[in-house]
Amino acid sequence: MTLALTSPVMVASGCGGTGRELAAYGALADLGGFVTRSITIAPRAGGPAPRILETPSGLVHAVGLQNPGIDQFLALELPWLLQEGARVFVSVVGRSLGEYGELARRLGRTPGIAGVEVNLSAPDVEDGSVFDAREPFHAASVVAAVHRDLPRGTPVLAKLRTDVLRVAEVARAVLDAGADAVVVGNALPAAMPDGRPAGLSGPATGPLALRCLTEVVAAAPGATVVASGGIATVDDVRSALRNGATAVQVGTALLHDPTTAHRLHAGIGEDEA
Ligand SMILES: Cc1cc2nc3c(=O)[nH]c(=O)nc-3n(C[C@H](O)[C@H](O)[C@H](O)COP(=O)(O)O)c2cc1C
Secondary structure, eight states: OOOOOSSSEEEOTTSSTTSHHHHTTSOGGGSSEEEOOOBOSSOBOOOOSOOEEEETTEEEEOOOOOBOHHHHIIIIIHHHHHHTTOOEEEEEOOSSHHHHHHHHHHHHTSTTOOEEEEEOOOTTOOSSSSOOOOSHHHHHHHHHHHHHHSOTTOOEEEEEOOOTTTHHHHHHHHHHTTOSEEEEOOOEEEEOTTSOEEEEESTTHHHHHHHHHHHHHHHSTTOEEEEESSOOSHHHHHHHHHTTOSEEEEOHHHHHOTTHHHHHHHHHHHHHO
8 A cells, every 4th residue: 555645744743742833834635645643552651851952963862752632643643744735644542552542543534644653662761651563573563463454454553773783674573563664763872961761863864764764665565665764854855765765754943943854844845846
């Protein structure tokens, strides 16, 4: 199944807020997709402050998967995004395979979503409250659980960690388990100055994510691959597309300049004109 995006530029999970913050800077409907922050069954309050620090190589963040939980999300956030005409990919994360299945069933009963993105790595949450999907077999089990409980025709994107050494192996496993696309990658495992687990996003992740992309494209020819990590300029988008990506996700760059996704969408559109 293809993702059938109208633009190759998407908003990365957790970097576009609820969408309302971003909509002030351009129509969400113009973009290829809006990936929500990762949604869990129960609400999560997130980690203590400070949650985000700027460093020369990018943002270090320990948001801790703050989200309102699936009930509130479906009641308050999703309807607004759909009404704006956004192609919404709901990112999900669970404690267990059972929770992933439950999230898929809830989303499967919700008309209008463009797809489900399965978050297989949360580098700032390492307290056992998220299913450990580092091993290819475990990652594949998560994708199979989500795939099984979604209606046919709802694309499943598997978001992999930026692990250059194992990404090809994990990608093959999740594609075999029914993923329609893989997203490479996520924030890198890092730490806050006080030692709390954190993610590192932004410029430093770009070349690593690009290497993950080339590894996956070589290992799984023909697979739909979406690039995430350090995308900030039209040249970054071109490079990802030239190296086999179908689309890109813009994350940290949006926190610096909320017009970035729309600028990249316009810039790539000019290439095609
Ligand atoms: C503040 C912040 C919050 C994030 N929250 C999530 C999240 O909830 N789920 C997820 O899969 N990725 C999350 N990410 C990771 C991004 O979606 C993206 O994969 C990563 O930051 C690499 O891309 P970038 O360098 O363009 O930011 C978050 C990143 C940042 C900076």
